[in-house]
Amino acid sequence: MKLWRVIAGVLAAGFVAAGVTPAWACACGGYLPDGQSKARVYGENALVQYAGGTEQITLSMSVRGASKKAAWIMPVPSAAKVDLGDDDYLFYRLNQLTAPKRVVKKTYWPFRDLGIGRGPGDAAGAPAPGAGVSVKEQMTLGPFAITRLGGSSGTAVTDWLRTNGYVVPSTLAANLTPYLAEKWEIVAVKLAPKQAGENLSGATPPLRLTFASDRIVYPMRLSKGATTTQTVTVYVAAEHRVDATRTPDADVTPELLFAGRVDTDMLPKPTDFLTAYTATYREPGKITDDFTFAQAANDDEYQRITYVTENDGFWSTVAVLLVLVLLLGGGVFVLVRRRAAAGARK
Structure with a gap:
């Protein structure tokens, strides 16, 4: 089923190198470039589909800078099936689908671009293995080498990662601990360029993770270690x-971007009601929880509105100008006659 490919999914960041401060993007996982890299992840989009106790998350990283090799990790609440996404334009299409509705206001005023007569409502808006580690599965998918891990502690998992060639930020063990205490699974992924000597940059190939869950959850607690402002947009299809x-x-209150039932092959029934939220975290260190979502009290639809004022054609503008000229000319004529009459009386 063609459903989940990321063109601009941006998830998970963090890196450690000699003298380089770890930086984690707001995401479910952590991006770990090679030790010589200065690559950054600069934002995030994610599509979450949920129905009948099964959740599916599609994600990809968009990297600014370059890394010769990299890895990332992601916690999930239960055993995950991992495969590759297959929709080249998923997030582009979702962005178009949830974009503000464009409402055109006609005007005959020739100087509309100066903003004259614009009301406050014109801008926008309308009524958001070592000891203690178990290796559950290992596989290769495209450029990814994937390992599913269980662990007794954050330290045990990070020791395993370090031993197996992962770059491990100093904050990772502490940030993994709450997930492991709840018996979550860790998906660890290594990726490398197709050609020797190439750099990883831009969007990575997408991965799709499917797992059982009794709630809609988007893991975010690993993002606590981020050092730069991050923005996340989550599309929930349910x-x-x-x-x-x-x-x-x-x-930080997420902003609702869109809510509505959609007719598209991206979101087949029954998960055809799409709700989109975005949030910006200027102090990622204050992140302490995941996103969780639950059914709303009703299915009220919502779409933002952008008002655009357009002139109603060249000739209408000419007509307005002629009217203005006639009015001004008539006013001048009346004024001249009044002055002439006043002079005659003297």
Whole structure:
């Protein structure tokens, strides 16, 4: 089923190198470039589909800079099936689908670009293995070498990662610990360029993870170690509209971008109700929780509106100008006659 490919999915960041500060993007996982890299992940999009107790997340990293090899990790609440996505334009199409509705206001005023007469509503808006580690599965998918891990502690898992050639940020063990305490699984992925000597840059190939879950969850707690502002956009495809019941940072309220039932092959029934939220985290260190979503009280639809003022053609503008000229000319004529009459009376 052609459903989940990422053109601009941006998930998971962090890196450690000699003298380089770890930086984790707001995401479910952590991007770990090679020790000589100065690559950064600069944002994030994710599509989450949920129905009948099964959740599917599609993700990809968009990297600014370059890395000769890299890896990333992601926690999931249960054993995950991992495969490659197959839709080249998924996030581009989702962005178009949830974009503000364009409402055109006609005007005959020739100077509309100066903003004259524009009301406050014109801008936008409308009524968000070593000891303690178990290797569950290893596989190769395209450029990815994937390992599913279980662990007794964050330290045990990071020791295994380090032993097996992963670059491990100093904050990773502590950030993994809450997930492992809840018996979550860790998906560790190595990736490398197709050709020797090439650099990884831009969008990586997408991965799709499918797992059982009793709730809609988008893991975010690994993002606590980020050092730069991050923006995340989460598209949730489910049977009904969803509300964000828990958020990564209680002080940051996600913005609702779109809510509505859509007719597209990207989101087949019953997961054809799409709800999209975005949030920007300027202090990622305050992230302490995951995103969780639950069915909303109703399926009210929502779409942002952008008002655009357009002139109603060249001749209408000419007509307005002629009217203005006639009015001004008439005013001058009346003024001249009044002055002439006043002079005659003297």
